[in-house]
Amino acid sequence: MPPARLSTKLDYQSLLDKHDTWMFDCDGVLWNGDRLVDGAVKVLEILRSHNKSVLFVTNNATKSRPSYKKKFDKLGVEAHVDEIFGSAYAAAVYVSSVMKLPKDKKVYVVGMEGLEQELASEGISYIGGTDPADATLASFSLSSFTRDPAVAAVLCGLDTAINYTKLSKAFQYLQDPATTFLVTNDDSTYPAEGGLLPGAGAISAPLKTASGREPLSIGKPAKTMLDCIKAKHNFDPKRTIMVGDRLNTDILFGQNGGLSTLLVLTGITHIEDIEGPNASTIVPEYVTNSIGDLRILA
Amino acid sequence: MPPARLSTKLDYQSLLDKHDTWMFDCDGVLWNGDRLVDGAVKVLEILRSHNKSVLFVTNNATKSRPSYKKKFDKLGVEAHVDEIFGSAYAAAVYVSSVMKLPKDKKVYVVGMEGLEQELASEGISYIGGTDPADATLASFSLSSFTRDPAVAAVLCGLDTAINYTKLSKAFQYLQDPATTFLVTNDDSTYPAEGGLLPGAGAISAPLKTASGREPLSIGKPAKTMLDCIKAKHNFDPKRTIMVGDRLNTDILFGQNGGLSTLLVLTGITHIEDIEGPNASTIVPEYVTNSIGDLRILA
Missing domain, CATH: 3.40.50.1000 (HAD superfamily/HAD-like)
Structure with a gap:
């Protein structure tokens, strides 16, 4: 019909x-x-x-709800934080309420500050993300990498500061089949001022390709x-x-x-x-x- | 059998x-x-x-033949430059001899110095690659991007300095179906000291995902x-x-x-x-x- x-x-x-x-x-x-x-x-x-x-x-998984609300405010659209559901928030709720990640376990994050903020708001420990130690374009060597045994999941969202170090570390965790593989959303692109840019689905694609694994996607659909x-x-x-x-x-x-x-x-x-x-x-x-x-x- | x-x-x-x-x-x-x-x-x-x-x-597409020969020398393995065929060299030969890229056209490179050197050795003009202007983890805005109308192909190889700016620029060119999409090779991982790391197939995956296009792969098989x-x-x-x-x-x-x-x-x-x-x-x-x-x- x-x-x-x-x-x-x-x-x-x-x-x-x-x-x-x-x-x-x-x-x-x-x-x-x-x-x-x-x-x-x-x-x-x-x-x-x-x-x-x-x-x-x-x-949108790059912004926390309070940060996303600022966009509404700026454009003069009435919105309240509890009316906003972003895939970063939904991912955090999934980890805390569905996965029920034990308190001594951590998430390895490929993503931005908003994703970290939502994880923190749900009381979830994480590493990676915007850690300045990983904000580098220098080559990555496994000799400088120590696996954190507390990492039980990799969560990947749109990350406009993506680099080889973050991808390589996430991939190390994903080689263990016991590590849960989550992505905030699968959008291949997103509309920006002036055209399309690579979306969260593009940013997680190297992890899918290298690991041969299909992640659980949290966002729409x-x-x-x-x-x-x-x-x-x-x-x-x-x-x-x-x-x-x-x-x-x-x-x-x-x-x-x-x-x-x-x-x-x-x-x-x-x-x-x-x-x-x-x-x-x-x-x-x-x-x-x-x-x-x-x-x-x- | x-x-x-x-x-x-x-x-x-x-x-x-x-x-x-x-x-x-x-x-x-x-x-x-x-x-x-x-x-x-x-x-x-x-x-x-x-x-x-x-x-x-x-x-291996990160090294030119002369640079790859140094690996042989270091390990004490006899080898001559004209005995070495890397996917960077093969990609350059493909662009010059098969595509026959006109002299006034350029390749947009996602890749490392070795790939640039092989393109240069075949007399091919390129932009992107190791251009210091693109070596940034800052966010990317299309307002700061001017499309170079001479770009007729995107060539992606393993790039351990991959970032969002490079991916976004390559993706802008790939949205034009007239732009040829080449990858040096499709290896999802490669063996490094201490384990596997994401390979050229992983690095090109965001471009495949964002553009919805399948590239022509140059390397084995x-x-x-x-x-x-x-x-x-x-x-x-x-x-x-x-x-x-x-x-x-x-x-x-x-x-x-x-x-x-x-x-x-x-x-x-x-x-x-x-x-x-x-x-x-x-x-x-x-x-x-x-x-x-x-x-x-x-």
């Missing part, structure tokens, strides 16, 4: 009536880089004025992310809608969790990706050009 | 008689890291004393490497043997080129990889424990 194209006030009114909880991807939906999507702020206000729950579900939200918020999946711009992350995430799905065309997906001969097999329930279209409900 | 296990003097004498040209992988065959394989030097002397051609065929050798040396494939320690690179390379193949067990392949229920589908023609076994011919 093709997606329902929304266009009339009645369409949007019906969508509003059917859903109590609205989950939003951010980049490509509410903003593009540092540019707000026209009408996005107004639409969030309308939802809040109708007492809808608003949650922000992002695969994985259900792990929804489990993390469920642990913190009550919502009825049947009355929840996921709004996103990516078919293979946002829309698939909604479908995996039994949510309604609304695709917007302000991000990476174009109309020819969902209509015509080259359409994706991932079909959203609803489509609209922009989240700003819901302003009609004001 | 299972491989022939060599053990008697007659076995080795027959092998010697059948082959005029002996191609050797180096690491895992002649040495392991900085440790010579017992008897390797003597066996090369025996081959030379019988007027055999000796060639060294390595996927690709036939491109043999074409490069053919351009420089006369040999009869029917009277040529490839000696190596890796089934999916060395042995497959020999088979792809119609050569005889001899597997040695001093490197990455163990006897259970070629015998029993978990044996590989890549079956060498001959197997011996070590190249040193041929000392029996002295």
Whole structure:
């Protein structure tokens, strides 16, 4: 069944009536880089004025929730830290609540400060990450490496300070099959100001290739992310809608969790990706050009 | 048919008689890291004393031929620059002789000095590589990037100074389908002193993931490497043997080129990889424990 194209006030009114909880991807939906999507702020206000729950579900793993909130503040979008679910936070919750990592064990991190902050907030010990000792482009020798026997998992997220030392150390731990291999998310790229840049899925690719192992991915479209939200918020999946711009992350995430799905065309997906001969097999329930279209409900 | 296990003097004498040209992988065959394989030097002397051609065929792409020769010198192994074929050299020959890159075009390099030296020796213009401007762990912004319209190919090899800036720039070029995507070799790991480290296949993995493209691989097992050798040396494939320690690179390379193949067990392949229920589908023609076994011919 093709997606329902929304266009009339009645369409949007019906969508509003059917859903109590609205989950939003951010980049490509509410903003593009540092540019707000026209009408996005107004639409969030309308939802809040109708007492809808608003949650922000992002695969961004470089920022902690408090740090990510600053992005909302800067763009003038109302958001509260407990409404924000990033894949860094979800990864930390996974390690503490699902893996139940013993207190004497550690995570080896390939990632940035936000990921470390979320691990720390969940009381998880870690090494690697932004450790200045590893911030080097010098060649790496195993003779200078001592394996920390407390490391029980490798967690990799987007790391724009990636280097050979970090990859080599992570790979040493991954050669032990007992080491859990986690990635915050599998996005191959992410949209930056001026174009696409390599995403977390690209940064973890050397570890997958060298180890021959497939990691467990925490972020969208994985259900792990929804489990993390469920642990913190009550919502009825049947009355929840996921709004996103990516078919293979946002829309698939909604479908995996039994949510309604609304695709917007302000991000990476174009109309020819969902209509015509080259359409994706991932079909959203609803489509609209922009989240700003819901302003009609004001 | 299972491989022939060599053990008697007659076995080795027959092998010697059948082959005029002996191609050797180096690491895992002649040495392991900085440790010579017992008897390797003597066996090369025996081959030379019988007027055999000796060639060294390595996927190492971090060193130019003259620089790689220093490794032989250091370990006391006789070798001449024109007997050494590395994947860096083969990649340069591919770009100049097969691609026939016009003189006004350039290669964007992800790789090390040896790769640059081989490109320069073939008269190929390049950017990237060890450019100090890109040797940074600072975050990368597309606003500071100006695409060089002369770049017609991205060439990626093992780069132990890999970083996000290099990956991001290479990825910008690869988003243009007209840009040729080459990798020196696809080895996921390589043996270093003390264990395995991520190889060229791991370093190029982020570019494959981000671009969704499959590169052309130059090194073993690709036939491109043999074409490069053919351009420089006369040999009869029917009277040529490839000696190596890796089934999916060395042995497959020999088979792809119609050569005889001899597997040695001093490197990455163990006897259970070629015998029993978990044996590989890549079956060498001959197997011996070590190249040193041929000392029996002295």
